Amino acid sequence: MGDKMLIKNAKIYTMAKENYENGSILIKNGKITKIGEDIKAPLGDQIIDVKGAFLMPGIIDAHCHIGGQEANMGFEGSDINEMSDPITPELRALDAINPRDEAFTKAICGGVTSVMTGPGSANVIGGTFVAIKTFGISIDDMVIKEPAAMKVAFGENPKRVYNSKNKMPSTRMATAALLRKALFDAKNYKIKKENAKEKDEFFETNFKMEALLPVIDKKIPLKAHAHRADDILTAIRIAKEFDVLLTLDHCTEGHVISKYIKESGYPAIVGPTMSFNSKIELSNKSFSTPKVLIDSGVKVAIMTDHPVIEQQYLSLCAGLATKEGLSFEDALKAITINAAEIIGIDNRVGSLEIGKDADIAIFDGNPLESMTNCLYTIIDGEVVYKM
Known part of the structure; x- marks a missing residue:
């Protein structure tokens, strides 16, 4: 220091x-x-x-996979998707991040000083994200906030992964049902745990359920991978149903339903927009989305989803949004203070x-x-x- x-x-x-x-x-x-x-x-x-x-x-990326999806490594350095169980809240990004990933050096050279990094979107519940600084030898010394959010995914990714394994979910209905069940179980688990404590009785802790308690207690948000408008609205519906915090990550079709996002009160983390339309969910991807959402009164951050877009190009992503009418100051906010507030680290950065x-x-x-x-x-x- x-x-x-x-x-x-x-x-x-x-x-x-x-x-x-x-x-x-x-x-x-x-x-x-x-x-x-x-x-x-x-x-x-x-x-x-x-x-x-x-x-x-220092620039802040509110959603990426740096250190967990390592550069030049292939399978050996791919540690963000545990594609063996659709419900894995107990997984912690902290245990997957390699600070020696060369992407950290590139991020620093681009002025990126803090990131929220974590699991991918293969699972309905993927595990916890962690907010870290981009410089350090030990990941434990780099932590700003851990756990910082619980990753959940809607839409195409989880149904594609588990349909290939002949397991739930293979439909959007099943994705929503599995998430609801996990949240129901966590609420019931909390009540049973509190009752046991009041009666001074032995209570057998459950690793998965313990990981979900910070979500139920509104200490951390669900971090929802949702591109399509209907998936965004499903994420909002479930978060309201269980009275939990939520961030709308990707939010690719957010401009289509900006009124509903504003009414929900949840913030959006938009991107990665400077990338190829690789699947149907990205058909309506546009750099105008941040401006439309901000004009509607939604708090917005812009992200890279590194390695989809390399970390050091986050400021350029914000710049391309200004070409579509986003103001200079709002673009800067989207990669600094808005990002910090949305991911809960604005007390420090x-x-x-x-x-x-x-x-x-x-x-x-x-x-x-x-x-x-x-x-x-x-x-x-x-x-x-x-x-």
């Missing part, structure tokens, strides 16, 4: 209340201690003069504010444009990349 550092002469976008045309940031012990203009560095501080460069919070982690990305121009270079990436007050 960095000691003391002053970054000066920066065009600062804080993603909080105030921006600065020629600002400075003072960092101590990995935290931001001061932001403003004409800040003087205490004697002995490291000083970085960025000479007018664009400075923003997502904006440049006093007391938050000193996670910073510095660019030689507009970070949403392809010709722009990342000059510095700083995580916990330490320069982890310098161009």
